[in-house]
Amino acid sequence: MLALDSLSKHFGGVRAVDGISLTLKEGEIFGLIGPNGSGKSTTINLITGLYTPTTGTVRLDGRDLTAMAQHERTAMGVARTFQNIRLFGNLTVAENLWVAQNGHEQRRAHFLGRWFRAGGEHSPEIGELLKFSRLHSKRDVQASALSFGEMRRLEMARALASRPRVLLLDEPAAGASREDGQILAERIRETRDRGVTVLLIEHMMELVMGISDRVAVLNFGRKIAEGSPAEVQANADVRAAYLGSKHKDEELIHA
Amino acid sequence: MDGFTISVLSNIALFSFLAISAWVLLIAGEISFGQQAYFALGAYGAGIATAVWQWPFALGVAFGIGLGALVGGLVAWPAVRLSGLHYAIATLAFAELVRATLNVFTYRRDVGGVATGPDGANGFRDIRWVYEAGLPPGAYLLVIAGCLAGVIGLVALLTRGRFMARLRIVGEDPILAAMMGLPVARTRIAAAALAGGIAALGGALYAHLATYVEPAQFSVMTGVHALAYGLIGGLGTVFGPILGVLIDIGLLESLRIFAGYRMVVFGGLVAVVLILRPRGVLDERMMHRVAAWLRR
Numbered sequence: 001m002l003a004l005d006s007l008s009k010h011f012g013g014v015r016a017v018d019g020i021s022l023t024l025k026e027g028e029i030f031g032l033i034g035p036n037g038s039g040k041s042t043t044i045n046l047i048t049g050l051y052t053p054t055t056g057t058v059r060l061d062g063r064d065l066t067a068m069a070q071h072e073r074t075a076m077g078v079a080r081t082f083q084n085i086r087l088f089g090n091l092t093v094a095e096n097l098w099v100a101q102n103g104h105e106q107r108r109a110h111f112l113g114r115w116f117r118a119g120g121e122h123s124p125e126i127g128e129l130l131k132f133s134r135l136h137s138k139r140d141v142q143a144s145a146l147s148f149g150e151m152r153r154l155e156m157a158r159a160l161a162s163r164p165r166v167l168l169l170d171e172p173a174a175g176a177s178r179e180d181g182q183i184l185a186e187r188i189r190e191t192r193d194r195g196v197t198v199l200l201i202e203h204m205m206e207l208v209m210g211i212s213d214r215v216a217v218l219n220f221g222r223k224i225a226e227g228s229p230a231e232v233q234a235n236a237d238v239r240a241a242y243l244g245s246k247h248k249d250e251e252l253i254h255a
Numbered sequence: 256m257d258g259f260t261i262s263v264l265s266n267i268a269l270f271s272f273l274a275i276s277a278w279v280l281l282i283a284g285e286i287s288f289g290q291q292a293y294f295a296l297g298a299y300g301a302g303i304a305t306a307v308w309q310w311p312f313a314l315g316v317a318f319g320i321g322l323g324a325l326v327g328g329l330v331a332w333p334a335v336r337l338s339g340l341h342y343a344i345a346t347l348a349f350a351e352l353v354r355a356t357l358n359v360f361t362y363r364r365d366v367g368g369v370a371t372g373p374d375g376a377n378g379f380r381d382i383r384w385v386y387e388a389g390l391p392p393g394a395y396l397l398v399i400a401g402c403l404a405g406v407i408g409l410v411a412l413l414t415r416g417r418f419m420a421r422l423r424i425v426g427e428d429p430i431l432a433a434m435m436g437l438p439v440a441r442t443r444i445a446a447a448a449l450a451g452g453i454a455a456l457g458g459a460l461y462a463h464l465a466t467y468v469e470p471a472q473f474s475v476m477t478g479v480h481a482l483a484y485g486l487i488g489g490l491g492t493v494f495g496p497i498l499g500v501l502i503d504i505g506l507l508e509s510l511r512i513f514a515g516y517r518m519v520v521f522g523g524l525v526a527v528v529l530i531l532r533p534r535g536v537l538d539e540r541m542m543h544r545v546a547a548w549l550r551r
Contacts, residue, residue, distance in 0.1 A: 048434065071436035086431050088424055090539040099424055100435055142543055162435065 007056035018221035031212030077165030089144030272457025274484035274496035284426030289350030297455025319459035327451020378469030489535030491542035
């Protein structure tokens with residue numbers, strides 16, 4: 001469904017992403033791993049339109065997204081979370097979800113038409129998202145007052161609120177404990193079971209290898225391997241890429 | 256009420272328009288050093304309308320508001336791309352441009368045998384509608400207070416209608432807001448027009464109270480004060496900037512406790528508040544707590 005075709009992004013002389021081609025299948029969890037600076041986050045930024053690619057295209061169900069603005073891609077069904085959490089800290093938890101759910105309709109609605117509309121954040125769908133992300137007791141709390149883990153959960157709920165077809169998760173387990181990682185894995189599976197395709201960037205190998213249907217490995221902006229978790233873990237190039245750190249290598253093998 | 260009290264209260268109310276105007280843009284994430292330009296446009300626009308064209312007062316004030324809102328929106332259109340320091344400098348430059356223009360702007364017509372209208376750096380005299388209508392200062396204070404209540408009511412309406420929420424969202428993280436499909440540029444242009452109109456209303460009322468305005472009154476320091484009121488009073492509610500005005504004009508200037516050291520005290524106060532409460536005394540967090548408490 002989501003297809004990247006020889007996608008590149010150069011910052012001056014740095015080739016952050018250098019000719020990556022990937023195809024995600026409908027309803028799968030696709031893991032994207034690689035050492036720091038290998039171009040994973042840049043790839044997500046290219047898919048969502050935060051960056052414009054130097055060359056290459058991004059397609060969703062055959063429709064070319066490459067020239068679309070970020071919000072148009074959101075409307076097409078692309079949603080993401082950020083590596084460095086981005087929330088509207090002055091809004092409540094429920095309001096953050098309401099904005100994600102209605103940002104698009106707000107755009108189309110006439111400026112005066114919505115003047116007297118209020119209380120939309122009490123919709124059943126938002127209630128369900130709050131329950132899903134275990135934030136229902138925090139619905140009227142300002143997002144800036146949440147704990148780190150709660151913020152991460154809110155970010156994911158926020159991404160789901162825009163009713164995406166493909167969800168891009170940028171290191172959702174960063175800073176999370178092992179148990180939190182397991183809960184997160186469960187949530188990602190449930191999300192997939194609802195028909196959302198997931199692209200997962202993560203350093204926690206246990207998580208990626210445990211839930212991904214397929215995994216691709218990036219190094220220096222290029223794809224060096226792709227396949228099932230078992231295939232990727234057995235790949236010699238992948239081991240070499242991670243061998244800079246012995247620890248990482250072992251983690252990869254034992255995962 | 257004695258004349259002094261009336262004059263202090265009038266000043267507080269008039270500065271409140273300017274402070275609310277700068278506050279609207281602060282909410283939108285934009286620091287404007289140039290709202291005094293719209294105050295000036297309102298003063299000159301409404302003054303010309305009533306004194307030179309002999310329009311009724313309400314119509315003249317409406318003309319001033321329209322002029323401020325229109326120019327505010329037009330200036331925001333190219334400026335909306337700028338952010339942070341660049342936006343601040345652009346607003347400063349525009350306000351100085353307006354002041355320099357008023358310094359050479361002459362538009363005098365014969366009204367009942369007297370040449371009336373702006374006369375460049377010599378200023379603009381005889382904006383006498385209020386006095387000719389026989390309105391005492393106390394009654395005119397009520398007019399000003401009524402208009403201020405109207406602005407507060409408008410902001411409340413916009414809060415209820417979510418425009419203010421949208422403005423806060425855009426102000427907090429324009430990139431995230433754009434990703435979610437909020438019309439960032441359109442929202443900021445609307446905010447600039449609103450802010451221009453509010454400042455112009457204050458200017459229009461000021462011109463008719465003072466009967467005389469001159470370009471030198473609309474200096475950068477006026478704009479800096481307007482900005483500081485919102486920052487110390489707080490960004491969480493429209494009463495934030497008004498609180499800022501009350502502190503500066505109500506306490507420091509009028510009571511003259513600190514006499515010549517007023518600006519030193521005010522400057523120190525701004526610095527202390529910005530360190531302790533970066534978004535002012537009545538900030539979003541406090542207003543949120545107040546709202547939660549009221550709901551109980």
